[in-house]
Amino acid sequence: MDKKLIFHGRVWYFGEDVIDTDQILPGYAMTCEREQLKDYALAGSKIPDFAKKVQPGDIIVAGKNFGAGSSREQAPVALQSSGVGAVVAVSFARIFRRNAINIGLPVLYADLIGLVKSGDEITVDFNTGEITLPDGRTVAGQQPGESVRSILAAGGLIPKVRQQLQRKGGEAK
Template identity: 55%
Template sequence: MEKIKGNAFLLNENVDTDQILPGYAMSYPVEELKKVTLRGSIISDFPERVNPGDIILAEHNFGCGSSREQAPVALKSSGVGAVIAKSFARIFRRNAINIGLPVITCDAIDTIKAEMNPKDEFEVDILAGIITNVTIQKQYPLNPLSQTTLETLQAGGLINKVRAKLMERGAI
């Protein structure tokens, strides 16, 4: 699994799916979702600023609200490499993993935020369970992911994982 590299965007707690993807965009084609991703959040200019691999650092309960699957799809289609938060809403977490978007809890969010500068570059090593602020050469532990979650992320999502398993068995 490749390391994820990019800048970090900071969000507070209780970022709900309406902030991630406004309700009016639910019928947009996938390729259009990135134009409105996080428009309802404190970083409403996110679509203009995000680059492939960038990371979101957030507080508790990221992805709360509705169970709309489009919210993690919007983040992934905008280029977000990973979301690291103190905690996630359960359905959002499951939806994100199912599409291959790494969402990882981290108890060191407050320390990371206190020690970082806005232009710092980060690297996430999911297999090693570490996020590194490359600019200041400081590492922070991520909470471990289950083997099942790791396998799903390594496959690029649940559909790819199931397809690979079926191919192994000669079922397709």
Template identity: 50%
Template sequence: MIRGKAWVYGDDVDTDVIIPGPYLRTKEVKELASHAMEGIDPDFAKKVRPGDVIVAGRNFGCGSSREQAPLALREAGVACVVARSFARIFYRNAINVGLPVVEANVTCRQGDEVAVDFSAGTVIVDGLTFRGTKLPDFLLVILQDGGLVAHRRREKKEKDGRL
């Protein structure tokens, strides 16, 4: 379970506002993080703190398939994105880079404390529990390992250790 401050956004937050195109040339994740959400919230990267949670409406991460979008959020300190729904490619990219995502229809205000239980698929705000979609166990393992690449490395290491 994670607990963090809520950053609240609406519907259709696209990858162009999560990490604007001009910053895609860099491979430095710290540089990407310094521009996270700049297209919709220019001060986000300066104010977000490790463990904070983005709470959004429908279709979060729509637009292009840029993997840098969830990577920038994760590196900026976002511990989880909770949204009513996600663009499919963003959802998968988030899992791949180790950024937890939970589909749930949550009502809260900017700055509220949010608690997210990934294994139960629940989000708690001000004593109210919002039920969402529980992540399948295999995705929880990938997230616990830090993303898909780290997960596959761990699997390979375990396999090689058994030979």
């Protein structure tokens, strides 16, 4: 059990709508400096002032196909740097999901539609995939695979690749 993979936070509930990448980080904001991306988190969504209201550790709860569309990694970076601690959705678009994990933003498959509302506090355990609701009930999400947990535990793909290449370099010498 890795305690770094347990997240407790306040819910932002987006319901059943598909949240595509243009809602998460609109095209006009894609070329801005990395440090500014946080100001545009979910600027294209139905909560355009999300970036002003989000608190560190908050958890996004959404429906199907979260992150549909673009490969822009600016989308998960914007969420992460705005303070979002984790995303729980019924399903994810592939490239968004991999981008999020690669930068160390935990995303979990679970159906919380109708079970939570914005402002609720929940606990998400990425070791088991289990979510604890405010009333103590638990919901089983999909337990992340070993490769996902190892990337998250390493703090993202880059530290993992760095270690790999250094090991390889060490062997060559």
